[in-house]
Amino acid sequence: xxxxTRATDGPxxxxxxxxxxxxxxxxxxxxxxxxxxxxxxxxxxxxRPRLVxxxxxxxxxxxxxxxxxxxxxxxAVQGTGHGPxxxxxxxxxxxxRRMAEVGIDPHRRTARIQAGxxxxxxxxxxxxxxxxxxSGSAPHVGAVGYLLGAGLPLLGRTFGWAADRVRxxxxxxxxxxxxxxxxxxxxxxxRGLLGGRGGLAAVTEVETGLVELEGIxxxxxxxxxxxxxxxxxxYVDWTRDLPxxxxxxxxxxxxxxxPGVPEAIAGRTVMHxxxxxxxxxxxxxxxxxxxxxxAVLMGALREMPACESGSVHAEPDTPVAWFGxxxxxxxxxxxxxxxxxxxxxxxxxxxxxxxxxxxxxxLAGAGQAMAGHRGAAYFANVLTMPGGKVDPGAAGxxxxxxxxxxxxxxxxxxxxxxxxxxxxxEVVRSAYTDEDVALLRRLKAEHDPSDVFAxxxxxx
Ligand SMILES: Cc1cc2nc3c(=O)[nH]c(=O)nc-3n(C[C@H](O)[C@H](O)[C@H](O)COP(=O)(O)OP(=O)(O)OC[C@H]3O[C@@H](n4cnc5c(N)ncnc54)[C@H](O)[C@@H]3O)c2cc1C
Numbered sequence: 400x401x402x403x404t405r406a407t408d409g410p411x412x413x414x415x416x417x418x419x420x421x422x423x424x425x426x427x428x429x430x431x432x433x434x435x436x437x438x439x440x441x442x443x444x445x446x447r448p449r450l451v452x453x454x455x456x457x458x459x460x461x462x463x464x465x466x467x468x469x470x471x472x473x474x475a476v477q478g479t480g481h482g483p484x485x486x487x488x489x490x491x492x493x494x495x496r497r498m499a500e501v502g503i504d505p506h507r508r509t510a511r512i513q514a515g516x517x518x519x520x521x522x523x524x525x526x527x528x529x530x531x532x533x534s535g536s537a538p539h540v541g542a543v544g545y546l547l548g549a550g551l552p553l554l555g556r557t558f559g560w561a562a563d564r565v566r567x568x569x570x571x572x573x574x575x576x577x578x579x580x581x582x583x584x585x586x587x588x589x590r591g592l593l594g595g596r597g598g599l600a601a602v603t604e605v606e607t608g609l610v611e612l613e614g615i616x617x618x619x620x621x622x623x624x625x626x627x628x629x630x631x632x633x634y635v636d637w638t639r640d641l642p643x644x645x646x647x648x649x650x651x652x653x654x655x656x657x658p659g660v661p662e663a664i665a666g667r668t669v670m671h672x673x674x675x676x677x678x679x680x681x682x683x684x685x686x687x688x689x690x691x692x693x694a695v696l697m698g699a700l701r702e703m704p705a706c707e708s709g710s711v712h713a714e715p716d717t718p719v720a721w722f723g724x725x726x727x728x729x730x731x732x733x734x735x736x737x738x739x740x741x742x743x744x745x746x747x748x749x750x751x752x753x754x755x756x757x758x759x760x761x762l763a764g765a766g767q768a769m770a771g772h773r774g775a776a777y778f779a780n781v782l783t784m785p786g787g788k789v790d791p792g793a794a795g796x797x798x799x800x801x802x803x804x805x806x807x808x809x810x811x812x813x814x815x816x817x818x819x820x821x822x823x824x825e826v827v828r829s830a831y832t833d834e835d836v837a838l839l840r841r842l843k844a845e846h847d848p849s850d851v852f853a854x855x856x857x858x859x
Contacts, residue, residue, distance in 0.1 A: 414450055417466050423455035423497055436494055439480030440539075443720035443789050444819040446477065448492035455497045457569065457577060457603040460514075464601050465575030467491040468851045475854035476601045478541030479517060480718075482548070483818045484596065484827075484855035493601055495543075503528055503609070509566055511606045514543045522706040530609040531705035533561035535814075536648075536673075538709035539716040543605050548814030549594040549770035551778065553708050554615070556643045556760030557677045560773075562593035563766030564608030570600035573851040577603070582767055591842040594769020594813045594835070596856045599846055613704065616680040617646075617673070617711045620687075620698040621663070624670040627651045628733075628740030631755060633692040634672060635731050635777070643760030644678035645686055648712075650754040651743045653784075663697040668743065673711045674700055715785070722794040723782030724801035725815045726808040727775035731755065735779075735807050742781050742800035748792020750784040753800065769838075771830045772809035779804055780815060816856045827856045 418425035426433040427450055436453055437446045449472070452463040460476075467474040467490070475487035477494045495515035502511040505528040510521050519538030525531055533552035535545055550561030568580045568589060580589045591599050624630035634649040641647075649672045656666030670692060676683030680702050687700065703710065728735065739753040756778040763773055781800045783793040810829035816822055828836050839858050843850075 413466070413470065417452070417462065420462050421452060421454070421459040423453035423459050426451050426453070437477070437492055438718065439477070439483050440718045441480060441483055441720070441818055442718050443722065444483045444486055446475070446483065446487040446492050448475070448487045448490050451492045451494060453494050453497055460493055460495075460601050460603050461571045461575060461577050463491060463493045464571045464573065464851065468573055468575060468849065471849070473853035474601070474851050476514070476597055478515060478544035479539065481540050482544060482814065482816070484816070484822050485857065486819065487854045490854060498603065503530070505530070508609050508611065509606050510609055511604060512542045513604050514602055516542050518542050518545070519709060522708070525609050526704055526706035529611065529613055531612040532609055533558055533564065534708070536712035537714040537716070543602055545814060546605055546607065547592060547595070547597050547602060548812070549768040551756070551762070551812060551814060553675050553711060554646050554677060555762045556646045556757065558610050559761035559764055560766055560768050560770045561607070562768035562770070565589070565593055565768070566606045566608060568592055568602055569604040570602045572600045573847040573849060586767065587838060588842060588846065590767055590769050591839055593767065594771065594831070595839050595842070596813055596816070598839070598852050598855045598857060599842055600852065612677060614702055615675050615677055615705055615708055616683040616700060616702050617675040617708070618698060618700040619711060619713060620672045620674070620700065621696045622670045622672065622692040622694070623696060624651045624668045626740070627668060627670075627743045627753070628736045630670040630692060631731070631736045631739055632733065633690065634670065634755065635736065637690040638757045641686065641757070642678070644676055645683065646675040646677070646757070648673045648754060648756040650752055651739070652752050653743060653745070653750040655750070661697055669696060675708055675711050719785035720788050721782050721785040722789045722797055722817070722821070723780060723815070724797050724817055724821070725778065725780045725811050726801055726804040727758070727772045727778050727810060727812055728804060728807040729774070729776055729809060730807055731777050731779070732807070735804055738800050738803035739779060739781070742796055746792070746796050748783070748790035748794065748796065751793050751796050752782050752784060754780040756780070769813065769831060769835050771811070771813055771832065771835070775809050778812060813856070822856050824857055824859050828858050831858070
């Protein structure tokens with residue numbers, strides 16, 4: 400039985416019966432632990448549901464979805480809260496952090512990942528068998544939430560989109576049924592889930608393919624970027640003829656002159672170049688030496704086990720607020736680099752960061768997941784400096800930069816859609832091809848006609 404205290408009638412009418420049926424906690428607003436249960440990593444888009452169910456097992460998820468559907472309530476699922484869509488205000492929020500088991504099948508080279516597990520845990524478990532997970536830049540991101548956005552891996556140019564390797568998904572649909580979906584039996588619904596970001600079902604578990612890889616050569620190098628457009632230009636020029644084994648990105652960051660910041664970069668605008676090379680270290684080192692971005696101020700490259708690849712981007716793991724917008728682009732000519740440079744120049748509202756990830760390679764291949772724009776050459780990500788709150792002036796500069804990339808933009812990526820009120824249907828549709836938008840609409844009508852899964856990133 401769940402550990403609910405005040406889950407009686409009232410705003411969450413019937414919640415007591417649900418609390419008695421499920422193993423995890425069922426909490427109403429005002430209950431002790433309610434706010435912590437709902438908290439997102441992205442703190443600027445908080446969920447304020449009527450009721451939160453801390454699912455401890457698949458049956459808890461099934462009961463919670465059935466509860467919402469029977470009462471005409473709207474439901475949302477929260478993994479680790481790194482990319483909420485519309486906040487689940489007034490609805491039923493299912494949190495999955497207690498469902499964090501990871502199982503590796505070394506013979507099939509797969510990982511079975513429960514809905515609340517983070518990539519770091521998957522990577523560590525896979526490494527015990529000489530295998531690597533196709534995680535993104537941050538090991539603290541939820542593996543399932545990432546796969547439901549198709550997943551752009553750190554090693555994407557070498558191995559392609561993470562969700563193309565998914566073998567099966569276990570999910571509870573709006574009719575309260577727990578199903579196992581496979582590429583052979585349910586290709587359409589599977590595609591809608593692997594990119595559609597959870598608007599169709601509550602996913603309880605995913606089985607996905609791992610890759611045979613013991614280690615990578617990589618790390619982060621910091622260069623001066625007093626002229627951010629020129630620094631990005633040097634990076635983009637360098638990427639032009641790289642082999643698919645070379646995975647990289649560059650972020651231009653106005654680094655504060657604050658206590659604890661290394662002297663070499665404090666108070667300077669720097670370009671952080673992140674390298675994850677899957678070939679022999681010496682060849683990787685030779686390729687990086689061709690990057691003509693000036694002297695390295697700080698950082699080093701090294702051979703490392705694949706499960707330490709989170710150190711390449713070294714993303715902070717404390718919950719923060721930010722506003723970001725993105726574009727996947729065909730190219731980044733000088734004018735586009737100028738727009739990114741203007742975004743990070745000092746301006747109203749405080750610092751803004753811009754990042755460019757090199758795409759292409761295996762990311763351009765076809766696959767089962769709804770990855771959107773597979774033909775893109777680069778992914779550009781502009782965001783306010785993560786911190787306590789989002790300044791509207793800085794958010795405005797982010798919007799301007801994203802709009803200025805319009806002429807080269809193919810759209811956005813499902814995993815990097817903006818959160819909260821900026822996640823309008825028009826913005827969400829930009830992450831998909833017209834065929835995939837039509838498929839998402841058809842699947843919604845077929846599998847969730849009453850719109851139980853109403854929150855998240857909606858195409859309508
Ligand atoms: C620091 C950082 C680094 C990142 N790096 C990368 C990267 O390198 N590559 C990349 O592709 N993405 C990256 N992302 C984006 C990230 O993959 C997405 O935001 C992803 O959706 C996060 O999943 P989550 O479970 O943490 O988020 P949540 O906010 O909990 O969920 C995100 C969305 O998925 C839905 N969802 C989550 N779990 C379920 C479920 N079990 N069933 C149904 N729906 C569900 C939610 O309803 C919500 O709409 C990064 C994000 C951050 C903050």
